[in-house]
Amino acid sequence: MTSSNKRKQAPGPATQKSTKRAALNKRKSAWAADVVLSSPRSPLIKANLREIILLDKAWDCLPEDKQKRILSLFPSGNKYITTAPDGTRRPNITALSSSNSFRYDIARYQENIQLGRHDPFWLEDAWQAHRRRLEGYYDEALEDKFKQTWGIEARAPPPLAPRFAKMDARATVDAARADSSLFSDPRVDLRETAAELMQGWP
Numbered sequence: 502m503t504s505s506n507k508r509k510q511a512p513g514p515a516t517q518k519s520t521k522r523a524a525l526n527k528r529k530s531a532w533a534a535d536v537v538l539s540s541p542r543s544p545l546i547k548a549n550l551r552e553i554i555l556l557d558k559a560w561d562c563l564p565e566d567k568q569k570r571i572l573s574l575f576p577s578g579n580k581y582i583t584t585a586p587d588g589t590r591r592p593n594i595t596a597l598s599s600s601n602s603f604r605y606d607i608a609r610y611q612e613n614i615q616l617g618r619h620d621p622f623w624l625e626d627a628w629q630a631h632r633r634r635l636e637g638y639y640d641e642a643l644e645d646k647f648k649q650t651w652g653i654e655a656r657a658p659p660p661l662a663p664r665f666a667k668m669d670a671r672a673t674v675d676a677a678r679a680d681s682s683l684f685s686d687p688r689v690d691l692r693e694t695a696a697e698l699m700q701g702w703p
Contacts, residue, residue: 539619546615551607555594 530536537543553559560568572590575581581600583593597603617623633639640657648654 539614539621541615541617541620543614546611550611551604554607555598557594560591 531542531544537545563571568591572582572592575592581593581596582590584590613619618627637657643657644655647657
């Protein structure tokens with residue numbers, strides 16, 4: 502009897518175990534930290550991440566140093582933080598659940614993961630581009646694009662980071678609104694305003 506006529510044998514116990522192990526490893530790899538936080542196929546993309554974060558267990562499972570770190574990133578004031586009688590501080594779930602900003606940031610975070618913007622290589626390229634921007638590598642291209650768009654010449658503005666680094670969160674928001682309001686005011690000539698902004702920040 503030739504080999505082509507032989508009946509296919511069922512996989513033995515060793516083969517079955519290796520197949521199950523491979524499937525198990527595949528499932529585990531989907532929840533590996535580097536995959537969850539950076540892969541475009543992360544399970545977090547389709548998860549109801551907002552509801553998960555709002556669970557009390559999600560906060561209670563964190564070590565104390567992580568909790569302090571997260572609380573330090575909250576906006577100033579007590580709107581989004583509650584303090585228990587014993588002095589323990591934690592996020593205000595009621596305030597967060599009704600916050601459109603929180604809802605938007607969660608959606609944007611999931612979108613960025615899906616687009617690969619948390620991939621280590623993408624982040625490395627992004628930081629490299631940021632450093633080049635600080636060094637003036639793109640100034641000439643920015644000036645050319647500005648001239649083509651507005652029809653006037655202006656030098657590229659300095660990076661915004663040094664200016665905003667000295668402000669608190671409230672001042673940063675107010676400054677951003679003030680800058681954007683220039684373009685919504687019909688009394689302002691857009692070309693002159695854009696040229697003024699391009700000349701650098703005071």
